Amino acid sequence: QVQFVESGGGLVQPGGSLRLSCGASGRILSDNAMGWYRQAPGKQRALVAWITSGGSTNYVDSVKGRFTISRDSAKNTVYLQMNSLKPEDTAIYYCNLLPAASRIDWGQGTQVTVSS
Helix, strand or coil, X not given: CCCCEEECCEEECCCCCEEEEXXXXXXXXXXXXXXXXXXXXXXCCEEEEEECCCCCEEECCCCCCCEEEEEEHHHCEEEEEXXXXXXXXXXXXXXXXXXXXXXXXCCCCEEEEECC
């Protein structure tokens, strides 16, 4: 059974950067549209960035210009480069397939905390 494994989170000061990684077995990450989602305390999980199977990228307005999603097909990994981090970016970050109907079981996520 395929499972996503997220990593790279941590504690960072406002204005700092982190790079998250998402891995999985097989070619599921290379052959499908993938998204990064986040869930802040007390809020629902929400999509923040996604990359299509063809490599086009999209972002929600709150992260546009600060976050970059990318894929390394050779490593079967999807990344989320996060720059100029803000306290409101604090959340658990997850990766999964798109569209929603294609999603599989969620991984454990990786915690990102932005605080001084």
